[in-house]
Amino acid sequence: MTATVFEGIGLLYTGDPLREEIRDAALVVQDGKVIWVGHTAQAPEADERIDVGGRCMIPGFVDSHSHLIFAGDRSAEFDARMAGRPYTAGGIRTTVAATRAASDAELAVNAGGLIAEMHAQGTTTVEIKSGYGLSVESERRSLEIATALTDETTYLGAHVVPEGVSTDDYVHLVTGEMLRECAPFAKWVDVFCERGAFDGDQTKEILTAGIKAGLGARVHAGQLGTGPGVQIACELDAASADHCTYLTDADVAALAGSQTVATLLPGAEFSTRSPYPDARRLIDAGATVAIATDCNPGSSFTSSMPFCVALAVREMRMTPLEAIRAATYGGARALRRDDIGVIRPGAQADLVLLDAPSYVHLAYRPGVPLVKAVWSDGIPVF
Numbered sequence: 410m411t412a413t414v415f416e417g418i419g420l421l422y423t424g425d426p427l428r429e430e431i432r433d434a435a436l437v438v439q440d441g442k443v444i445w446v447g448h449t450a451q452a453p454e455a456d457e458r459i460d461v462g463g464r465c466m467i468p469g470f471v472d473s474h475s476h477l478i479f480a481g482d483r484s485a486e487f488d489a490r491m492a493g494r495p496y497t498a499g500g501i502r503t504t505v506a507a508t509r510a511a512s513d514a515e516l517a518v519n520a521g522g523l524i525a526e527m528h529a530q531g532t533t534t535v536e537i538k539s540g541y542g543l544s545v546e547s548e549r550r551s552l553e554i555a556t557a558l559t560d561e562t563t564y565l566g567a568h569v570v571p572e573g574v575s576t577d578d579y580v581h582l583v584t585g586e587m588l589r590e591c592a593p594f595a596k597w598v599d600v601f602c603e604r605g606a607f608d609g610d611q612t613k614e615i616l617t618a619g620i621k622a623g624l625g626a627r628v629h630a631g632q633l634g635t636g637p638g639v640q641i642a643c644e645l646d647a648a649s650a651d652h653c654t655y656l657t658d659a660d661v662a663a664l665a666g667s668q669t670v671a672t673l674l675p676g677a678e679f680s681t682r683s684p685y686p687d688a689r690r691l692i693d694a695g696a697t698v699a700i701a702t703d704c705n706p707g708s709s710f711t712s713s714m715p716f717c718v719a720l721a722v723r724e725m726r727m728t729p730l731e732a733i734r735a736a737t738y739g740g741a742r743a744l745r746r747d748d749i750g751v752i753r754p755g756a757q758a759d760l761v762l763l764d765a766p767s768y769v770h771l772a773y774r775p776g777v778p779l780v781k782a783v784w785s786d787g788i789p790v791f
């Protein structure tokens with residue numbers, strides 16, 4: 410029941426659209442929740458006071474797209490790409506072989522290490538997908554390991570079709586036995602809707618089966634080229650269409666006219682040396698935009714939301730304010746959560762203290778470790 414007041418916050422970015430920035434701010438945390446937000450001069454009495462010395466505070470980043478359950482290393486593939494080889498979805502199968510061969514403990518330790526990296530960079534909520542198992546047992550155990558690490562787990566049995574299985578048989582498995590085994594450990598269902606992975610009809614079939622099993626939908630759409638993924642996502646009221654690197658005008662209009670968030674993953678464009686998504690086009694059309702890391706060993710092996718914010722500003726024509734909003738409030742919308750990604754009474758006390766006077770420094774000082782302290786549910790995690 411101890412109440413703690415954080416005071417002397419030079420700039421508080423709240424992520425709350427109703428009151429997005431407060432200067433000379435303070436906030437009170439009790440029982441893991443924010444219970445008061447305002448100016449330092451009006452801060453109420455509390456059991457404990459922490460003066461943050463004029464620094465900037467922001468909500469914990471919401472990383473709404475990651476693939477943390479894997480084993481193995483694909484740095485040679487990255488090296489080859491940087492020498493000119495194109496990225497294809499095929500590399501996923503390399504990680505599948507390594508993941509299948511790994512023990513539960515190895516997978517858990519690897520994912521836990523990545524989460525520690527994320528905490529150190531200000532992330533307090535992470536969505537974790539399966540998708541490197543591609544067999545009933547291996548997908549189920551990936552999700553079981555993920556549930557120990559986050560509430561936001563996603564069944565991505567439909568990542569690619571594994572070697573030696575026909576696509577029809579695999580879709581049958583993903584919508585049948587594999588779904589039944591995985592659904593108890595998953596909150597979401599996702600499909601990699603892309604040439605070389607799953608087409609529009611298969612995507613719809615898999616998402617619909619997942620929705621029937623009680624899961625929320627999200628879609629990998631438009632990463633390598635335009636396709637039906639965004640329209641399907643909007644039609645099925647998916648929480649998010651992710652990547653959105655290649656969009657038609659109709660896709661942009663569908664996103665703007667729906668509750669489906671466009672989640673942009675600039676780490677993937679960085680690591681595959683691809684053109685970045687046009688965030689300006691989406692924001693100007695009225696779509697809600699999120700930024701996430703897509704942390705995975707193939708196309709985006711970064712755990713850093715600050716790095717993605719910097720890329721979004723420099724390469725995707727977002728302002729620093731739009732980028733920080735996308736990394737907090739936007740991520741929360743992509744997970745359909747009202748209690749994270751914002752600092753307002755009732756929200757989880759997920760707080761990041763920057764060793765900087767403003768969140769602008771996240772893009773202005775790229776690559777510099779500006780995260781000074783992190784609280785998740787009011788508990789220090791970094």
Ligand code: NIG
Nearest residue numbers: 500501601677703705707708
């Ligand atoms: O989001 N696009 C599909 N899945 C991952 C890539 C995974 C991999 O290459 O291993 C992504 O970029």
Ligand code: FE
Nearest residue numbers: 474476629703
């Ligand atoms: Fe992904």
